Amino acid sequence: MLVALQSCNTSESSKNVSEVSISNTFLERVEPPNWFVDFKNTSLQLLVKEESIGNATPTISYAGVTIKKVNKAKSKNYLFIDLDIDKNTKPGKFDIVFKFENGSKKHILTS
Numbered sequence: 001m002l003v004a005l006q007s008c009n010t011s012e013s014s015k016n017v018s019e020v021s022i023s024n025t026f027l028e029r030v031e032p033p034n035w036f037v038d039f040k041n042t043s044l045q046l047l048v049k050e051e052s053i054g055n056a057t058p059t060i061s062y063a064g065v066t067i068k069k070v071n072k073a074k075s076k077n078y079l080f081i082d083l084d085i086d087k088n089t090k091p092g093k094f095d096i097v098f099k100f101e102n103g104s105k106k107h108i109l110t111s
Contacts, residue, residue: 030108037089043068046081048096048108053079056098056106064089 030048048058054076060067064086071080081096098106 035085037085037091038087039085042085042087044083044085046083046096048079048081049077050106050108052076052100053098053106056100059097059099060094061097062089062092062094065094 030046032044032046035044054072056079058067058070058079058081060083066084066086067081068084069082071082072078073080096108098108100106
């Protein structure tokens with residue numbers, strides 16, 4: 001079963017907070033771009049390359065997908081996200097929300 005990622009975006013509005021939605025096709029890099037459920041090894045590491053993404057905290061809201069650890073690189077343009085994909089996770093689409101200290105957010109619409 002293939003898990004394709006895409007936005008389930010619900011936007012919040014605020015005068016002082018910016019929120020940007022971008023597709024992984026416009027990112028410099030997201031690896032792997034998709035993956036399958038039902039593997040014996042439920043661990044998966046995502047590499048995200050985007051300007052200043054290392055300054056953000058990622059969140060995912062999808063049943064069966066948990067962020068186990070976030071690894072920052074020397075460059076602020078890279079972030080490694082260790083995920084656990086539960087064996088009962090259903091194939092589906094979701095986005096990764098990156099929250100920055102200044103309150104801004106980026107929704108990475110991966111697919």
